[in-house]
Amino acid sequence: MEFLRTRETGKVLLALNVILSIVYFLCVVFLFPIGNLPLFIFLVVSEIFHVWQVVTFIHTTWPRRVKHHRFQRNYKPRVAVYITVCGEPAEIVEETVRAAKAMDYPNFSVYILNDGKVANRPNWREAREIAQAHEVMCITRTKPGGAKAGNINHALPLTDEDFVVVFDADHVPSEDFLNKTMGYFADNEVAFVQSPQFYKNAEVNQVAGGSWEQQTLFFGPLLKGKDTVNSTFMCGTNMVIRRTALVEAGGMSEKSIAEDFLTSLLIHSNKWKSVYVSEVLAKGLAPEDFLSYYKQQFRWARGSLELLFSFNPLFRKGLTWAQRMQYLGSASYYLSGFVVLLNASLPLMYFFFALKPLTINTMTLALVFLPYIFVILYTLQLTSNFTYTFRALSFSLGSSTIYMKALWHTIIRKKNSFAVTSKKRLTGTYGRLVTPHIFYIVIVVVGVVWGVLREGWSASMLSNIAWTFIYIAAFVPFIAAAFERAKPARAK
Amino acid sequence: MLYRRLAVYLALGAMVAFAIFFGLNVFGLSSLRLDEAQSLFQTNRDVSGILYLVAQDVHVPFYHVLLHYWLLLFGQDIFTARLLSLMFFVGTILMTYVLGAYAFGRRSIGLFAALLVTISPFMNWYGSEARMYTMLAFMASLHLFLFLKSMREPAPKYWILWTIIAILGLYTHYFFVFVLFAELVAAVLLRKQFKHPRPIRSIIIAGAVAGASLVPWVLYVFGLGFASNTQPALTQPSAGDLFDTYAQFIFGFQTSAVNTAIISLWPIAVLLGFFALQRGGKKVPVETAVFVLVATLPVIMAFIISVTIRPFYLSRYLIVSLPALLIFIAWLLTRYRRWVGVTIGSLLVVIIAALFVVQVVNPNTPVKEDYKVAVQYLNENVGVSDVVVLAAPFTVYPVEYYYEADAKLTTQPVWDRFSSGAIPAYDESKVEAETKENVGAYQKAWLVLSYDQGYNEKIKQYYDNHFEKLSEERFSPGLVVYEYKIRYDRPLTLYNQSQ
Numbered sequence: 006m007e008f009l010r011t012r013e014t015g016k017v018l019l020a021l022n023v024i025l026s027i028v029y030f031l032c033v034v035f036l037f038p039i040g041n042l043p044l045f046i047f048l049v050v051s052e053i054f055h056v057w058q059v060v061t062f063i064h065t066t067w068p069r070r071v072k073h074h075r076f077q078r079n080y081k082p083r084v085a086v087y088i089t090v091c092g093e094p095a096e097i098v099e100e101t102v103r104a105a106k107a108m109d110y111p112n113f114s115v116y117i118l119n120d121g122k123v124a125n126r127p128n129w130r131e132a133r134e135i136a137q138a139h140e141v142m143c144i145t146r147t148k149p150g151g152a153k154a155g156n157i158n159h160a161l162p163l164t165d166e167d168f169v170v171v172f173d174a175d176h177v178p179s180e181d182f183l184n185k186t187m188g189y190f191a192d193n194e195v196a197f198v199q200s201p202q203f204y205k206n207a208e209v210n211q212v213a214g215g216s217w218e219q220q221t222l223f224f225g226p227l228l229k230g231k232d233t234v235n236s237t238f239m240c241g242t243n244m245v246i247r248r249t250a251l252v253e254a255g256g257m258s259e260k261s262i263a264e265d266f267l268t269s270l271l272i273h274s275n276k277w278k279s280v281y282v283s284e285v286l287a288k289g290l291a292p293e294d295f296l297s298y299y300k301q302q303f304r305w306a307r308g309s310l311e312l313l314f315s316f317n318p319l320f321r322k323g324l325t326w327a328q329r330m331q332y333l334g335s336a337s338y339y340l341s342g343f344v345v346l347l348n349a350s351l352p353l354m355y356f357f358f359a360l361k362p363l364t365i366n367t368m369t370l371a372l373v374f375l376p377y378i379f380v381i382l383y384t385l386q387l388t389s390n391f392t393y394t395f396r397a398l399s400f401s402l403g404s405s406t407i408y409m410k411a412l413w414h415t416i417i418r419k420k421n422s423f424a425v426t427s428k429k430r431l432t433g434t435y436g437r438l439v440t441p442h443i444f445y446i447v448i449v450v451v452g453v454v455w456g457v458l459r460e461g462w463s464a465s466m467l468s469n470i471a472w473t474f475i476y477i478a479a480f481v482p483f484i485a486a487a488f489e490r491a492k493p494a495r496a497k
Numbered sequence: 498m499l500y501r502r503l504a505v506y507l508a509l510g511a512m513v514a515f516a517i518f519f520g521l522n523v524f525g526l527s528s529l530r531l532d533e534a535q536s537l538f539q540t541n542r543d544v545s546g547i548l549y550l551v552a553q554d555v556h557v558p559f560y561h562v563l564l565h566y567w568l569l570l571f572g573q574d575i576f577t578a579r580l581l582s583l584m585f586f587v588g589t590i591l592m593t594y595v596l597g598a599y600a601f602g603r604r605s606i607g608l609f610a611a612l613l614v615t616i617s618p619f620m621n622w623y624g625s626e627a628r629m630y631t632m633l634a635f636m637a638s639l640h641l642f643l644f645l646k647s648m649r650e651p652a653p654k655y656w657i658l659w660t661i662i663a664i665l666g667l668y669t670h671y672f673f674v675f676v677l678f679a680e681l682v683a684a685v686l687l688r689k690q691f692k693h694p695r696p697i698r699s700i701i702i703a704g705a706v707a708g709a710s711l712v713p714w715v716l717y718v719f720g721l722g723f724a725s726n727t728q729p730a731l732t733q734p735s736a737g738d739l740f741d742t743y744a745q746f747i748f749g750f751q752t753s754a755v756n757t758a759i760i761s762l763w764p765i766a767v768l769l770g771f772f773a774l775q776r777g778g779k780k781v782p783v784e785t786a787v788f789v790l791v792a793t794l795p796v797i798m799a800f801i802i803s804v805t806i807r808p809f810y811l812s813r814y815l816i817v818s819l820p821a822l823l824i825f826i827a828w829l830l831t832r833y834r835r836w837v838g839v840t841i842g843s844l845l846v847v848i849i850a851a852l853f854v855v856q857v858v859n860p861n862t863p864v865k866e867d868y869k870v871a872v873q874y875l876n877e878n879v880g881v882s883d884v885v886v887l888a889a890p891f892t893v894y895p896v897e898y899y900y901e902a903d904a905k906l907t908t909q910p911v912w913d914r915f916s917s918g919a920i921p922a923y924d925e926s927k928v929e930a931e932t933k934e935n936v937g938a939y940q941k942a943w944l945v946l947s948y949d950q951g952y953n954e955k956i957k958q959y960y961d962n963h964f965e966k967l968s969e970e971r972f973s974p975g976l977v978v979y980e981y982k983i984r985y986d987r988p989l990t991l992y993n994q995s996q
Binding site: 017366367368369371372375378379382383386387391392393394395398462464465466467468470471472474475478 | 686735736737739740757758760761762763764765766767768770771772774775780781
C-alpha cells in the first residue's frame with residue numbers, strides 16, 4: 006500500500022525540526038517585544054502545544070534500531086473471530102462474514118457479536134439469519150451497557166479460544182489475515198497485534214476521501230514509529246488480542262467511548278508487548294456522510310481527552326517513559342481544536358481592535374517562522390511518502406470545532422453514548438455542523454473591511470489577511486464536504 | 498523530436514532577442530549610474546593601475562580587467578561597457594535553461610526558468626549595468642551545472658572545469674565563496690544520493706585549490722595596506738531586507754509600497770509550499786535540495802554575517818542565488834496539478850512582466866539614478882560664476898561623465914580623489930569652514946544631493962539656514978539639485994576680468 010510506505014527520515018532533518026521549533030518558540034517568548042498581554046499569553050500557549058506536537062512527532066518517527074518482532078510461521082493456536090454488528094446493512098455484514106470464514110488458517114471460529122437488539126435496531130434479527138446462512142455462531146446481547154466494549158466483553162466468557170480477533174462489521178479481512186498476524190503470539194509477551202484500517206470507499210465522496218487521507222499519516226509513519234517503542238494501540242478493528250492479556254486488563258474497558266485506546270493503555274501498563282503489522286490485511290468503509298464523520302471524530306476526540314484527564318498516562322505505573330510520551334502525544338492531539346481556535350482568532354483581533362500579541366515587524370516573524378514551518382511540512386510529507394494531502398489538513402483543521410466540543414464535554418463530564426459509525430450513507434446535507442466555519446469566513450470579511458478602513462493596506466493588515474486566507478482555504482473543502490449531496494453508488 | 502528541439506531553440510532565441518532588445522533600447526540608454534562611473538574610472542588605465550584601484554575597492558579584479566580589454570577592443574563609452582554585461586545576461590539565460598533541463602531531465606523546467614530569468618526586472622537591470630553582476634550570475638549557474646555534472650558523472654575533467662570556474666568566480670566577486678559553501682553543504686548532506694563515491698573529499702580538494710588561487714590577491718591587497726578600505730559603508734540589514742532580496746530577484750526594484758505588499762503576503766507561501774509537497778508519492782528529486790541550498794544559503798550566510806560581524810549585505814551581491822531560485826520555482830510548479838501549475842506559472846509571468854514595465858516607466862523606481870538628466874539640467878543652467886557642490890563625494894564620478902558646464906565642481910565633505918586613502922568622513926564641526934571654502938567666492942551654489950551617507954539632510958539644512966534657496970529639482974529617488982543664492986555682488990575677480 007502506497008500510503009504505508011514511509012521513508013527513512015534522516016536524524017539530522019528530524020533534529021532540525023526540534024531545533025527550529027524551539028528557536029521559534031524562544032524567539033516568540035523571550036526575544037520579540039510583547040504587544041497585547043492576553044493575546045501574547047494565548048500565543049505562547051498555542052506555541053507550547055506546537056512544540057509539544059513537534060517533539061512527539063519526532064519522537065515517534067525517529068529512526069531507531071529495533072529488534073524485529075519474533076514471528077513463528079507455524080504457530081497456529083485457536084482463534085475466535087469476533088465480528089461486531091450493531092444494525093449494519095445485511096449485505097455489509099455478510100461480506101465480512103464470508104471473508105472471515107474464507108481465511109486461510111486451520112484453527113478458528115467466527116462469531117457474530119450482535120448488538121442490534123440492545124441498540125434497538127430494527128434489523129437486528131438479520132445478524133442471526135446471516136449466521137445461520139453461513140453456519141457461524143451469533144451471540145446476541147440482551148442486556149445493554151458498555152457499547153462495543155460491552156459487546157466484546159459479553160462474548161469473552163461464551164467463547165474459549167486463547168486469541169480473539171475483532172473486525173467491525175464492515176471490515177473485510179483478507180485470506181491471509183491470521184497467517185500474517187498469529188505468528189507474533191509465539192512470543193508469550195505479545196498481547197495484541199494491530200493491522201491498518203484501510204478504507205476502500207475513499208473515492209466515493211469528499212467525506213470518505215477526507216477521512217481516509219487523515220488516516221494515512223496515522224497508519225503509516227505514526228503507528229510504525231509507535232511500534233518501535235512498544236506503544237501501538239488498538240484501533241477497534243483488524244486486531245488480534247491475547248485473551249489472558251485482555252482479561253488481566255479487565256476486558257475491553259467500558260469506562261471510555263474510545264475503549265480500544267484505553268484498553269491498550271491498561272494492557273501496556275501490565276508490561277505486555279504490542280505489534281503493528283503495517284500491511285493492509287482488511288478493508289473497511291469510511292464514513293460517507295458528514296454526520297457520521299462528525300460523530301466518529303467526536304468519539305475519538307472525547308475518548309482520547311477522557312484518557313488524558315481521567316487516566317493520565319504520565320502518572321500511570323508500569324509504562325515506560327517512551328510509552329507515556331506516546332500516549333500523551335496521541336491523546337493531547339485533540340487539544341488542537343482549542344489551539345486552532347486561538348490561532349485563527351488572532352488575525353480577527355487585529356482586524357477589529359488593532360491588537361497584536363507581538364509588536365515585531367511581520368518580516369522578522371517570517372524570518373524565524375518560515376524555516377520552521379517549511380522544515381516541518383517537508384518532514385511530514387517525507388515521512389508519509391508525500392501522501393498527506395491538503396484535504397487531510399483541511400479535515401484536521403476543520404474538525405477543530407468537533408475537538409472543542411469534545412473538550413468541553415470532557416471538562417463538564419457530560420455523558421456521551423458510543424455512536425457506531427454508520428456504514429450506510431445518511432441522506433441530506435449537514436451545513437449546520439459547519440456553521441462556525443461559515444461564521445468565521447463572514448467575520449473575516451467584515452474584519453478586513455473594518456481594518457482596511459481604519460489603517461489601509463498596511464503590512465500588518467496584509468499579513469493578517471494572508472493568515473486568514475490560509476484558514477479559509479483550509480475550511481472551504483470541509484464546508485463543501487458538509488454540503489455535499491450523496492452520490493448513488495458505493496465503491497466496491 | 499526534431500520539432501521539439503526546434504521549438505526549444507526558437508523559444509530560447511525569442512528570449513535572447515527580448516533581452517537584447519531591452520538591453521540595447523531601454524536599459525542601455527539610461528543614465529550612467531554611480532557604480533558604472535566607478536567601473537569606467539577604474540578600468541580606464543593599464544592593468545597594474547586597475548589592480549591598484551580595485552584593491553582599494555570592495556571587489557576582485559577579473560571583471561575590471563575583462564572590461565578594460567573589452568573597451569579597448571570595442572570603444573570607450575558606457576553603452577559599449579554595458580554590452581559586456583548584456584552578453585553575460587544572455588549567457589545566464591541560456592545557462593539557466595541548460596542547468597534546469599539537465600538537473601531535472603525536463604526541458605520544460607529549463608525553459609520556464611530561462612523565461613523567468615529573461616523577464617526578471619532584476620536581471621534586466623544588471624544586464625545593462627557596467628558592473629560584474631550578470632557575469633557573477635553566469636558564473637554561478639555554470640558552476641552549479643559543473644557541480645551536478647561532477648556529482649552525477651564523477652570524471653576528473655568536470656572537477657578540473659569546476660575548479661577553473663570556481664577560481665574565475667572568486668575573482669569575479671568575493672560572494673562567489675557562498676556558492677562554493679552551498680555546494681559543499683549539498684555534497685555533505687546528499688553524499689549518499691549521488692553516484693560520486695567520495696564527493697566531500699573531491700569538493701574539499703577542488704575548493705582548496707580554488708581558494709588558494711585567491712591568496713596572491715589577498716596578499717596584494719594587504720600588502721598595499723588597503724584591506725581596511727575593502728568594506729562598503731552599509732547599514733545592518735533587517736529581516737525585511739532579506740525578504741526584499743527575494744522579492745527583488747523575482748519582481749525587481751519596486752516602490753516601497755509595492756514591495757511591502759508583496760512581502761507581507763508571505764504566509765501564503767506556507768500554503769503554496771504545502772500544495773507543492775502533497776503530490777501522492779511523487780518523489781522530490783535530490784537536485785531540488787541543491788537548488789534550495791544555493792538559492793538560500795548565500796543569502797542567509799550574508800545576512801547572518803552582516804548582522805553578527807560586519808554589514809555587507811546587498812541584494813546585487815547575492816545574484817549568485819538568482820538562477821537557482823528561478824529554477825527551483827520552475828520545478829515547484831511541476832509539483833502542482835497541471836492546470837494549477839500552468840495557472841500559477843502564467844500568473845507569475847504576467848505579474849513579473851507587469852512589474853518589469855513598472856520598473857522601466859516609474860520615475861520613482863528606487864534604484865534609478867538619473868545623473869544624465871540632472872547634469873543636463875546643470876549644463877543648461879549653471880553659470881561661470883557659480884559652483885556645483887556634490888554630496889556624497891563619490892557621486893563626482895557619474896556627474897563629471899556628463900558635465901560640460903564651466904562652473905567649478907567640488908564635493909562636501911571636500912575630497913581629493915587623486916590622493917590615496919578613504920573618502921573623508923562627515924564632520925559636523927567642519928561644515929561651516931568647508932561650505933565657506935566651497936561656495937564663498939561664487940554667486941550661486943548648485944547643491945547636488947544623492948547617495949545619502951547619513952549627512953545629506955544636515956548639509957542641506959546648513960545651506961537652507963545660510964543661503965537663499967532659489968529652486969529645487971528632483972530627478973530620481975534621492976537625486977535632488979538645489980539652487981542657492983550665495984551673494985548679490987559679482988565676485989571681484991570676475992568683475993575685473995569682465996572689465
